[in-house]
Every structure is written in C-alpha cells, then in structure tokens.
Amino acid sequence: MTEEIPVIIRVMPNAEELEVSVPKTATPRELISHILDAGVGIPKTDAQSNQIAYQLIPKGKNEVLKEAESFEQGEVQANDVILMIPKVIAG
C-alpha cells in the first residue's frame, strides 16, 4: 500500500483550505487534476474560457513543486501547507 502524506492545500486567491492525503508517489499534476475534478468549486477555466494552470508551492519553501515529480521527490512533509496558485494571464 502506498504511504500517504497529510497536507493542507491553500487555494489562492481565496485561500480556501483543503485537507488532503496524497500518496507519496503522486505528482502535483495528478493532485491538481484531482482537486479540479472533485467539485469543490475551484475553477478550471477563466472568464474567457482559457484553461487555468495552477502551481503548487510549499509555504516557506518558495519553490514550485515540479509537476511531474512525486511529492516524495519534492520533499513534501506531513502537515505542510501547500499554496495552490493560479498562473494569471490577464493584462
């Protein structure tokens, strides 16, 4: 059985917090996709129908987790707060 890490995902810009347990082998890409499909109200597209891309950044670490690397490789620890930030595109 794959070991899981409990983390808090803080979704910006509204700072909603989601408590999730992520498998160590899962990737940020998979988790973001899972959150967007979970029906918790996080938008997938903006007002102009552009797909919104998100990044995961552990609070205090200030480095984007590589989307294809596992949370274990990203050295994510239990109870980490991870910011989920939209890559804004409007000007």
Added chain:
Amino acid sequence: MQSIKYIAKEWDYSFKSMNWWNREKVKNAKVMVVGCGALGNEVIKNLVFMNIAHIVIVDFDEIEYSNLSRSILFDQTNAKNAKRKVDAVKEKITHINDSVHIEAIYADIRFGVGLSLFNDVDVIISCVDNRLARLFINKYAFMFSTPWIDGAIENISGKVKVYQKGESCYECNLSETERQDIQAKLSCADVEAEVHLHGSIPTTSIAASIIGAIQVQEALKIIHGYQDKLMSTSLYYEGLHNLYLNYDENNKNMDCHCNCKDITVQTSGLSNQALLIDLFSEIDTTYEHSNPIILLRNPFVTKVQLVEVNKTVNVSLPKYRLKNHFEETVVLLDHTDKIDRQFAHRHYSLEQLGINDCDIIKYIGDDGRIKFLNLNPKS
C-alpha cells in the same frame, strides 16, 4: 512685497539626488510595451513619469467603456469613439510629458510588428492577456538576447517575472495544462476565424498599479545596468490576504529554443515597400545566394473556402489579414510559408506578402543554412 515666480524646472530635476539614477542612460533608453490594457496603462504612465526617452507601444484593440475603471490614460470620449488604445495613450502622454517620444503601433504583436524592434529596444515589458503572445515575445526577445518583463493580473492579485536569456524562460516553465491550451488554439490554424472572447477577466486598477510599478522598477534596473539587482524569482501578489510570495520556477528544457546561440543579422538596403523580385536580386548580388528560399513568418494564402456558403475563393493575402476581408469562417485550402524565385506573386511588394516594416527576413541560403536579413524602415 517679493513676487513669486514660477520657474520651470527640468522634468527629472528631483531625480538627480537619487544616487542610482543616471540621466544619460534614461535619456538613451528605448522600451517596448506590448499591450495597452489596465497593466499597459500603468506601465506606460510610470515610464513617462520616469522620463524614459523612447517608448514603443503595441496594441490592436479599441477602447470600450469597461476599460475606463482601470485605465488612467483613457477617458469617456475615447470610449464613445472606440478610439484605438495606442492612439489614446500617445495623445494623453504627449500632454503629460512631451519630451518622451512615443511610437504607437496598432497591430497584433504576433503578426504586425517588424522583428528588428525586438533587437532595437533595451527591454520589453509584456502587458498582454494571453499565452500565445507571451510565447511569441519570449521567442523573439531571446533571439536578440533582449530581456523582457512579464506582468499579469486578475482581481486584486498578480504576478511579475523577469526573463533573461540563459537565466529564465517562459516556455521552459509552461505546465502541461498551458501547453494543451496553447496547442488547442494553434490547432485551429487552418480555420481563420475571428476569435471573440466572451466575458472579461475581472481586473482592478489596484493590481495593475502594483504589478505595473514593479515591472517598471525592474525595467529601470535593466536600463541602468543593475542586472545583479534584478528579481531572480517570480513574484505573486494577492491583496486580500496580503500575500507577497517570491518563488523559484527556473526550469530549463534543453530542447527549448532559448538555448539557441545569438543570431547574426545581415543588413538590407530595402524596405518592405520593395518588390519580392528586388529582394531576390539583393540577396543574390550582396550575399551571393542565387536560389534562396524565403521563410515567411506569416503564411501567404492563395485559396480559401467560405464555410457558411460552401464557396471556394482565390485570394492573395497573408493569413492574418483574412479576417479583414471575410466576416464568415474560412478554411485555408492553399497557402505557403516558403517562397522561391519561381513564386507566382514575385511582383508583389514585401508588405503585400505580410512582411512588416523593419522586419527581419529569414531565408535558407545556397549553403542550406538559415540567414536573417534586416529590412530598412519605410521612408
């Protein structure tokens, strides 16, 4: 009683006491701002206040009433007249500080701007609203090793990132979602239809002021040569929760064009008003390539199908100008982006072929290698 006289001082009189300020460098600086929306307004305003000598502004849009709540350089009359954003900005700026020279280009950065501009400016400030334009700026800024500063806003949040060749690259840091979104937009390449974006992304003058100010601050560092003081990380700002987050996202993809060496550009005596046959002659006589193949950046279309009426029509237009000629959706039936001496439209001017003023023409020489040729400005 002593009379009080108004003494007109120089615009940058008070800047002289700032120890980092170098008047000569600012006086000789040239900055390109792409996009004149909320962010572009703030950036241009700050550049003009800082007395940047030469500013090139690029935008293809007209002013709407909804723009007024976050655009300091537009007014209600502009909106009523649906004035071009670049023209309104130029007019307003001239009233504020007439020592600044503004070059206004009403065009889509991806199609209507000569590439030599990317080489001529000290820094490019991106205030665009889409990924394709950013990708384009990234590609051509790096072709000439020109740094560019990206800004983006939404609601009362935003992001700033400084991109420099060899240090950081927009394309290398695209996520899979972004690549899919870009690919979906590019895959419609055969269908030349005006894309009307419904709805608008909520932005505020607050986010535009903050992000635009940081963009100009970084541009000033580049102009002054303070490369070591530039932001090395991305900055995400979110106003509701007072979040200022600096984070690293300097991924490097070794296959990306950002790893390319700097190019050498040949000089042409021609402008885009010259005929294609004259260009072939010049390449032959000056650079000794008798059978060059010109690689068009904008495909040239000779036959389209009008989808709604199911009719085939012969045309002779660059692809990006099709939308000016047809209101309905058209499918490209015949087009090319490679032309040689036998090309049927060799008596067309370069402008008719979609080559812009001050453009850089890419061609394959007789030795099979790619060359770049810089056109003169049209007189």
